[in-house]
Amino acid sequence: MDVYKLLHEDHRKVKSLLKELEDTTERAGKTREHLIRQVEMELEIHSEAEEKFFYPYLQTAKETKDLAYEALEEHKVVKSLLQELIAEAKGTAEWTAKCSVLIENVEHHIEEEEGELFPKARKVLSKEEAESIGEEIEDYKEQHTGVGAG
Ligand SMILES: [Fe+2]
Ligand SMILES: [Fe+2]
Numbered sequence: 531m532d533v534y535k536l537l538h539e540d541h542r543k544v545k546s547l548l549k550e551l552e553d554t555t556e557r558a559g560k561t562r563e564h565l566i567r568q569v570e571m572e573l574e575i576h577s578e579a580e581e582k583f584f585y586p587y588l589q590t591a592k593e594t595k596d597l598a599y600e601a602l603e604e605h606k607v608v609k610s611l612l613q614e615l616i617a618e619a620k621g622t623a624e625w626t627a628k629c630s631v632l633i634e635n636v637e638h639h640i641e642e643e644e645g646e647l648f649p650k651a652r653k654v655l656s657k658e659e660a661e662s663i664g665e666e667i668e669d670y671k672e673q674h675t676g677v678g679a680g
Pocket of ligand 1: 537541576580640643
């Protein structure tokens with residue numbers, strides 16, 4: 531599977547988890563706990579894979595350099611929000627607000643990747659490269675989660 535399709539599937543999965551999270555209330559602490567950990571697991575492996583196998587190509591090409599560096603910084607922001615959300619009590623208005631910020635950040639990041647970075651990456655990477663990066667990411671995900679990406 532090429533890298534764009536593979537990453538897009540991850541994005542869909544994360545977006546659907548975030549939608550579930552968005553629908554929870556302050557009384558649903560256990561559900562929030564469970565969902566936020568799932569989001570963290572999905573995003574950790576996804577971001578690591580992008581940073582290891584995909585962004586490096588884009589950080590060296592003129593057309594994609596700025597966007598790729600911006601994406602990397604966005605990963606850091608999301609990661610730090612996730613750590614706070616995991617550590618903090620789930621039944622507060624503060625947690626709800628922080629979770630909304632996380633959702634906005636992740637959705638923005640995904641839109642930027644799919645809407646701007648991927649189209650430009652298609653000009654930088656050959657079809658063969660996009661396939662082989664996709665395979666590397668699939669292997670990486672299998673090794674780190676024990677679940678094939680399909
Ligand atoms: Fe992504
Ligand atoms: Fe990303």
